[in-house]
Amino acid sequence: EASQGGFDALIAADQRIEPRDAMPEKYRETLIRQIAQHAHSEIIGMQPEGNWITRAPSLRRKAILIAKVQDEAGHGLYLYSAAETLGVDRAELLDRLHDGKQKYSSIFNYPTLTWADCGAIGWLVDGAAIMNQVPLCRCSYGPYARAMIRVCKEESFHQRQGFEILWTLMRGTEAQQAMAQDAADRWWWPALAMFGPPDTGEAAKGGGHTEQSMAWGIKRFANDDLRQKFVDMMVPQADKLGIVLPDPDLRWNEERGHYDFGEIDWDEFWRVLRGDGPCNAERIEHRRSAHEEGAWVREAATAYAAKQASRRQESAA
Amino acid sequence: EASQGGFDALIAADQRIEPRDAMPEKYRETLIRQIAQHAHSEIIGMQPEGNWITRAPSLRRKAILIAKVQDEAGHGLYLYSAAETLGVDRAELLDRLHDGKQKYSSIFNYPTLTWADCGAIGWLVDGAAIMNQVPLCRCSYGPYARAMIRVCKEESFHQRQGFEILWTLMRGTEAQQAMAQDAADRWWWPALAMFGPPDTGEAAKGGGHTEQSMAWGIKRFANDDLRQKFVDMMVPQADKLGIVLPDPDLRWNEERGHYDFGEIDWDEFWRVLRGDGPCNAERIEHRRSAHEEGAWVREAATAYAAKQASRRQESAA
């Protein structure tokens, strides 16, 4: 088939596939699922930090936090637009999110218990997200790759802000230091799990899709490689902050040239992924109720636009 | 007419009228209106202090405040029961409250802005209420008089608690002292207005009912007399507290043997009474919405009671 040939050639040449190019149905489906999940993660990801907007302890932090949550909304919008180039629309994707048919990053099922969690999310969660996302800036699908370039630029800004929140806390009162350490204790392991299950061994079995995604240029690195890269990057940053990462097995391995680290609790990972995490129910319920409460507003906007269009038509006639 | 003669004789002898005694229709109506207004005041009066239950600054104060608001609910119930002996029922009286057809004491249309307001309400508002209510313990209508005896006993307890809140604040930090003084500044004049318009002069015109109520033994003292008695009682208490009452004209009049005091702002009084006070709309809206939200519960209780009654009947048959 000619079109499949064109697609294969573009992939082989590491060129970008664009919306009008022919592409295998599986490729389209995989991308829709992945981009939608990514978009949903931005939208659901507004909630854990959104929880602190009204309580941010200073006006400067409040302003930064509002801007950050706004950025996440913006990322969601870029990504839904990227998905729409593949022939689905945002309303449909949101329905799939609300029905639980599409997922979002499981990290957002953990609660933000203190102000320091806004720091830990920026530092660890955005840090891990960037590590996952930078390779996607070279993803084979053009609109996704371009959206990721924009997203990554803002994310690295967020990561620095998170680091700075923790930096300030670690140089603050005893209670503030304890708050920062506690946040790191709680977010470290879930952040490591963000890279997904191991690529090999028993725990790898729930994974899937990896090989095909690699071949298609959607995925560029193995989960474990990215995880290792993340650990290697974060350990020195933790030292700089004065935060002790909650892993007794964490140590430099001269031979490997990497940090060794302990075993992730994959049972917990799968449990949270299945829906029994601390905030799964709350996150979806919050999204769904905002969406439902806003239905009459969206309907009004649609009705008004239709009226305006017909008025224009009439006056043109 | 024999029954009217019996009623007149009882009144003349300063005896109690009981529910089964004959009484003039006007007497009944006046009492219903007054008792209902009194009951409504207890119920609406739960709100200004209820506003502070979740924020009371210590557990001891929280416990006292919950108990006090509970007492107010209880007073409302006694009083509705007293009104019911005159042939109206509580549901109907509540409807009249919610529709604005019956009033409650205008004092509760002022907001409770700080914790100290809980003190000022106890000290000044309950103080004025007692002054108004003690004579009602000798009211000609038996059920009302008996309800008032119970109410007054608890009210004087509340007044002491209010005094004690202010006493503690006035012996506390500078901010606490300022808070207590501010509360007294705001509640003093509305408390004086609780005795109603003057009995003579221009401002008396809105009053009404007084003479007939006096003759019937429902009202025992003129508004101005009770107000003077209240001022005479409160000034030494304010001195003891260290609170300056917000009236430059307040001074001892050796000749009269009473304190002179300044002019009440009757324009404000009538404005608030007419519905344009700081909290009129909020108080009624709060009551109404609690009542409406609870409608299905009351209906369920009624339906269950009916089912139980018919089950008992069936099993008896």
Added chain:
Amino acid sequence: ERPEAAYLLGLADDAMVYAQRLSEWMTNAPQIEEDMALGNIALDLLGQARALYPYIGSIDGTGRGEDDYAMLRDERDWRNVHLVEQERGDFADEMARLLWFSAYQVELHTALTGSSDDVVVGVAGKALKEVRYHLDHASLWVVRLGDGTAESHRRMKAALERVQPHLAELFDDDDASVTAAELGVGVLPSSLHDGVVARVRRVVQEATLTLPDASPWRSRGGRAGIHSRPMGYLLAEMQHIARSHPGATW
């Protein structure tokens, strides 16, 4: 510093936080009698917390008083279960929560009357009388609502489903309760489970309802200071005035 302090703090915080939630009903109840009844239950629970806090302060090495615990403690240091911190729902939600919590407290305080600690025995003995009344009150309403109108039946059913995810946590044997049970001061929460369920089931059956199936998720972590979203806002409201006047006496 005695190790059972952590266990007792869980009990005190449960009572304190639920007292705070119940007190929100005052002026918001479906009838005036209920403003009074829920206020009463709130007062009882507040009393239980106030009986425990100073004792905990005397054995946890800090010497804290009741207001230090209630007014000056950060969210991460609270040890109550998620059940009691959830936002006030409709009246059926409250009766579902009160039914489960008071059935739990009846079993708990019955067991604690056999505690090796005299103070705990004293608190439990007094509390037992109170929580039996709470259970009666909740039972009465659950039956009325379940066997009342079609709407109240539907609401009561939904409320029993909504409360479900927050129940398992009451019966988790965390480290503090295991320690307290070993010392004979406390009881294992898991040991209370069957008695509580039996009590609730009887009431729910009389209400012409059935206990819902297990929920697909359950709350966790309250006893370790991991709370749900409503907790921070509850504390903000409860503590704001006290926090705004450091060192003041009220």
Added chain:
Amino acid sequence: ERPEAAYLLGLADDAMVYAQRLSEWMTNAPQIEEDMALGNIALDLLGQARALYPYIGSIDGTGRGEDDYAMLRDERDWRNVHLVEQERGDFADEMARLLWFSAYQVELHTALTGSSDDVVVGVAGKALKEVRYHLDHASLWVVRLGDGTAESHRRMKAALERVQPHLAELFDDDDASVTAAELGVGVLPSSLHDGVVARVRRVVQEATLTLPDASPWRSRGGRAGIHSRPMGYLLAEMQHIARSHPGATW
């Protein structure tokens, strides 16, 4: 200590409190674009408050910084109108409030660009660009909702009625504004009334609605620190963390 400080504090507090209320929409808006738009407006208003507070601190003799004003001030010391402190209603309520408040701010900041105080001129000049956009945004929605579906028309109409009692306060000439106007720093609120009403009326008419009649009551006292019920709870939430860590830097 300069007497116009009290006037400027009213302006700053209006912006601060409304920013707080608007920020509550984030994650709760009817569509994602609106989460962003309302967040943006909140940010602008927060920026206006932050521009004013340090200046007020420099002229009111206290030397306070922005967080002293926002995080450590008691309810009685806040000078905002009741309009901005009211609880978040539905989206129509918010658009009704935003329409009025931003029309007011357009007139206000237009007038303040002629202030005798250079700082005020600077703040007003920047704010004017922002609030024109806010007004456009609110206008767009009020028209869409008024001229949308039957339901949105009904809701928009009800929202305009609900906001009505809180409008008069914006135009009250209190002592502080009279003083500031005499000094040439501020403007008399009453002088803005007709311009604001004209702006709002045009939008409401386009929305196929009419301005409601005057309400039987009106709010009063915000500029004197007499607030409505929601204010204390707003402050409890906003200040809780800052109050819980006296002296901390964030």
